[in-house]
Amino acid sequence: MAFPNTPVLDTFISSLSEIVRDRDGAKLQDFLQIEPPLPDVYTQMVDELRRKYPNESPKEAELLRRCEGLVPKSKGGSTWTAFPTFMKLYFCFLRDANVENLLETYDMLKVLLNQCVMALGDSQFGIVVLPTVLYLSKVLAKLAMGLDRRPELIAHLLRLEGGPDQDESTEKVTLVEKSANVVREAFIKCLTDRSGTPGVHGKPEGKRVGIYLMANLCLKLLFQCGKLRNAEQMFASITAQSPPLKHFPASQRVTYLYYLGRYLFSNNLFFPAQIALQSAYDQCHHQAINQKRLILTYLISCNIIMGRFPSLQLLQKPEAEGLADKFIPLCQLIARGDYIAFRDHLTVNSPATEWFARKGILLPLRNRCEILVWRSLARKVFIHGGFHGDPQGQAQRGPPPFLYLTKLEAAVRWLQSQHPSSHPLPTTTPFASSIPPHTNKSQYGSQIVSIAPDPDFVSLDAPVTNGSGPDPSLLSKYADYLCPDGFFDATGQWQTNPTKTLIDGTPDSDYSQYELNPYAETADQEPDKPSPLMREIESILASLLTQGLMRGYLTHRNPRFAIPGARLRGALPTGFPNVWQTIYARESEDMGVPGWVQPPPTMMGGTPAALGGGGRVVNLSGARPVGVQ
Template sequence: MWGAPSAGTPVLDSFLSGIADLVKSRDGAKLQDFLQIEPPLSQIYQDMTVELRRTFPHASNDEQIQTKCESLVPSTGSGSSWAAFAIFMRSYLTFLRDVNVENLLETYNLLKGLLNNCVIALSDSQMGVIVLPTVLYLSKVLAKLAIGLDRQPELITHLLREGNDTEGEATERVTLVEKSANVVREAFIKCLTDRTGTPGNQGKPEGKRVGIYLMANLCLKLLFKCGKLRNAEQMFASINAQSPPLDHFPASQRVTYLYYLGRYLFSNNLFYPAQIALQSAYDQCHRQAQNQRRLILTYLIPCNIILGRFPSAALLQRPESQGLGDIFLPLCRIIASGDLFAFRSYLAVDSERGDWFARKGILLQLRNRCEILVWRSMARKVFILAGFHGDQKMQAQRGPPPFLYLHKLEAAVRWLETRAPKLLMSPEGQQESSLLSFPPDKDFARDVGGTEPQIESDFDDFLKPDGYFDEEGHWTDVTGPETLPAAASTEGEVDDSLDPFASLRNPDDPRGGEEAPLMEEVESILSSLLTQDLMRGYLTHKNPRFAIPGARVKGPLPTGFPNVWQTIYAKESEDDHVPGWVRIRQAPPGRGPGGRQQPRPASAMGGRVVNLSNVKAVGTPG
C-alpha cells in the first residue's frame, strides 16, 4: 500500500514512499488519511512506531529523521522546495515515537506543536493547499482533547500546578482551549489571506480559501467554549474585508458560521442582526438535524422575545422544540401580564430556570432587555382598566385626548409590591421597595443602615466634609469644626437653589412626600418607552399624566401602545447589513450585467406621465 520496503526501517520507508507519491499527485485528502494520530491506530502504525523507537530512540536522532523526510518533496537546485513540509513530517514521526497517552498534558503539548508545524507548511503559496485537510483534521483532534481536559480538570490539575510554579504570578493563565483557539486562528488567517483566485470579498473560493469557514467555525467553537468572545471580533472584521461570499460555501459551513455569528451578535446586544443570522441558520439547517436546529432555537427564540415576537404554537410543536415551550412560554406570559416581580423572580439567578438561562448565556440579556416590555404591558393594562379612553360622543368635536394618571400606575406598582413580600425584604429584615434601588453610597442614599455612616441630609458632603485641600494643594482631614478653614464654615440653612430635591419637599406639590422617588422612576421608565417608540404620546410633569393624542382614527390602544416587533422592525430594517456576513453583492438598480445604465421601466418611474405639449424649445423667447 505504501510502496516498496527497504532494509533497516522497511515499514517507515514504505510509509514515506507513499507520502512522496501523494505529495507529487497533490492528493491532500489521501494525505490526511495517511497521517493518523488518534488511537487506536492500526497495526501498521504500531509497527512503524516500534521501528522509530528502535532506530531513532532519542531527540538527538531527529536530524536523521529530518534527512529521510527531505526526500518527500521535489527538489530544486537550492534543495527542498517545501522545507516546511519536511519539518512537519519529522514532527509527525517524533509524535508517534514520543507520545504517551497516559500523560494528557504532554500529549496536548506535542499535538499543539505538530499542528503549529502543519500550519507553517500550509503557508506555502504553491504546495501549502495539499496539507489543508490535514490541518483541519489535527485542529479537530486538538480541540477535542482541549475541551475534554477542560471538562475534567482533575486529570491535569497536578501538572498544571507544576507548570504554574515556574511562571510569574502576575501573568494570567491561558486555558488549553484558548491556546488551541490561537493555533487554529493562525490556520484561519493562512486560508483567508491566500491570493489564489479572484481577490477581494466577491470572488469564488479557490485554493486555501475553501477552508476559510472550516477553520473559522472551529476557532469560534473554541472561543465560545473558553468565553473569549472579544477575540472573535477581529475574525469577523477580517471576514468582512477579505472572505468570498458565504453563499459559495457548503450548507453545513454556512449554518455553523451563521449560528456562531448570531450568538456573537446576541452577546453584544445587537439583537436584530443576530435574529437575521440565526433565522437564516435555522432555515438552512437540514430538517433531520434536530439537535442542531434545537441549538439554534435556543438563541433564536430569546432573540425574538427581546424584539417583541413570541414563539408560535406551531413552532413549539416541532420535534426540535421539545421542552423549549416549558421554558419560554411562562416568560412570554409574564411579559404580557405586566407582573414585574414575577418577571424578576422567574429570571432570578437562583430560580428554577435561572441556572439554565445562565448556562446558555442568555440570562442577562433577557433580564436587562425584557423588563422594559414588562413595564409597557403593566402601563397598557392600567390604561385599559383605569385610563380615560376618550368620549365617543365627542368624535366630531375637539375634546381631551385619552390619558392615564400616573398615580394610578404608581398604585398598581405598590399593589404588586404587596403581592410579593419575599422579594421586598432587605438584608436587615425590613420591607422596602425593590424599585428604589439606591446604592449604599452617601452621595446617593438618604438613609443607609448597617455599618455605613448615617446621612443626616443631602448636603453632608458640603456641610460636614471628610477633608479639604489647603492653599498648597495638600489634603487635610477634618476631625472637628475647629479644623475647618474659615472660608469653609457654614451657618444656617442651605439655600433651596442648591437642593435638587427642593421641589419634591414642597408641601403644596402633589409630587412631594415619601412617594416622590417612585413617581420619578415611573416617569423615567415611561420616558424611556416613549423615546424608543414602544409607547407614543407625551407626559405632563405637573399632575403627572400620559396622554395619547391623535387616537381618533385607530383608537387609543393601537396609537399609544404600538406593536413592539413592528416598531423595531420599521427602524432596523432600513439597514439589513449583518456585520461579519459577506453576501453576494447585488447590482445597483438600473445597471445591467456589464455595469451599463439601463432604461428604467415605466413602473419604476411611479407611473407618472409628463405632458410636454406646451414646452418651448431651448432658446425660444418666453
C-alpha cells in the first residue's frame, strides 16, 4: 500500500525490503545511518515522519505495521518479530533525536541497540543485522566515552542518582559500563551461534564471524571504565566455545591479543601477557605506528618485570619514539641497586609518575621491580666485598663463595645516608656513628620502608613513665634539663619557656644511673642479636632464593649468603643467574595463554592428536594368537 504523503519513506522501506530478502547485511548497515551529518534524503524522510507519524500519536502503530512488511513471510508465519520493532525504533530515533541533548540521545540509542541485539538472536535472519549491531555499538561506545570525558554534561544525572534514598553501598554503574553490558549481549549471541562446527575444531561461520569484533569493542569499554573483572567470564567463554583465533582477520587478532595481554598484565600473569603482547606486536601492520607503540608500552613493561631490558635497537624504531626516555632511567635504577632512588623515581611526586599511572603500569613496575633492585644491590656488594673462592686451590676442598650480610647491611645504611630526607636512618647501631645524624631513632617496624608514624603508636618511642608526674626532687636536681628557661625548636629557633613546663613530656622517674646524661637509653640489645635491619635483609634474600633469582643458602648465626657448587661455572653465574632465563625456564613448561584459542595439536601426517584414550573401541576379531606366524 502506497502513501502519497511519504514518497521518500516509501522508497526507503521498499529498498530495505529487498535488502532483507537478499540477506545483504553490509548494505543494510549502509542504509541505517544515524551519525550526523546525514545526507539530504534522510532529512526529507525525517520531515515526512514528523508530519505523518508524530511522537506519541496513534499513527505510530501504523508505522509498526509498515515495518512488519519488511520481514519475509513463511508458511507458519514470521518468527522474526524483533526486527520490525527495531525498524520502528530506528525511524523514531531519526525523528526525535536531538544532538543538543547528548544524554537523551544516548538513552535512545541504547534502547535501539538493545532491540537490534534481540533481532540478532534469530537463528535464520539474525546474521543480516550483525553489521548493523557492530555499527550501532561503535556509535554508542563513542558517545558513552565522550560523555565520560565531559562529566559536566551528566552532572544532573549524577545528582539524581545521589538522592537521599540512594544506597551508598551499591556501586554506581557508569554510562560506559552500561554500554559494555549491551555490547556483551551481542557478543554472547555471536559466540553461542550453532551454525557450523563448534569449538576449537570449527571455523568462523554465521554469526560467529562477529565474535572478536564484539569482544574487542566490549573490552575497549571495560578498560575505559576500569571494570576489568567483568572481562573474566568473556575470556572463559571464548576459551570454551570460540573457533581458533588464527581463522579471524589480522586486525581482529591484533586488537584481541592486545586487550588480552593487558588483562593478563593487570592480573600479574606477566609471562602469558608477554606472549600475547609479543604476538600482537609481531602481527601488527608495520605502518600502524601508534598501535605498535601502544603495544610496546605494555610489552616492554612485562619484560622489565621479568628481568629483560629493551635493547637500544628496539628503542630506536619509529614505533618506540618517546619510550626510551621513560624506560631507560628505570632500567638504570634497577641495575644500580639503589632502592631508595628507585622508589623516589616512581613516587607520587615524581615527574615520571603521571605517564606510568596514566598507562596503568605504575603499580606493577613499582611493586614487582623492587626485588630486582635488591638483587642488583646484593650482586654488587658480593662483587666488591664477597669471598669468591680460592683460585689457587680449585682442586682442594675449601669453603664455597660467600658474602657476609653485615657488608650488605653497611651498603644499605650507606644508601640511606645518601637520602636522609626521604628515608630517616636509625642511629642506634655502631655503623651509624660514621654517617650524618638523623632525628628518627625508632627501632620498631621496618628499617627499610619509610612510613609516617601511626599516631596510635607514637608512644612506643616516648620515654617510659609510671603514669604519675615527676618527683619534685627529680625536678630540683635536673630542672635545667627537664624544664629550662628556653630551648631551640626543630627549626633552630630559640623559644622561651617562662612557665617552666616540661619540654619533652614526663620523664622516667628513676634517673639514678644517669648522673651526666639523663636522656641516655638503656642498651638492652644483646651483642649477638641481629638488628631489625639485618632481619629484613635476610627476609629479602630468602625471597630472592625462593623465587630462584639467587641460588645458594643463608646462615643465621654468622649471617652469610653462601654459593655452593660454584667451581664449574663461577660464583656470579651460579649465585646470581640470569633473571629472564630463570623465569622463562620455569614458566615455559606451559606455553598456553588463557583466553587465546589455539588449533588442536597435530601429529605426524597432519592428523589431529588424540586428546585421550577413553571410550575408543578396538576390533580384535581378526587378531592372531600370540606366537602364531
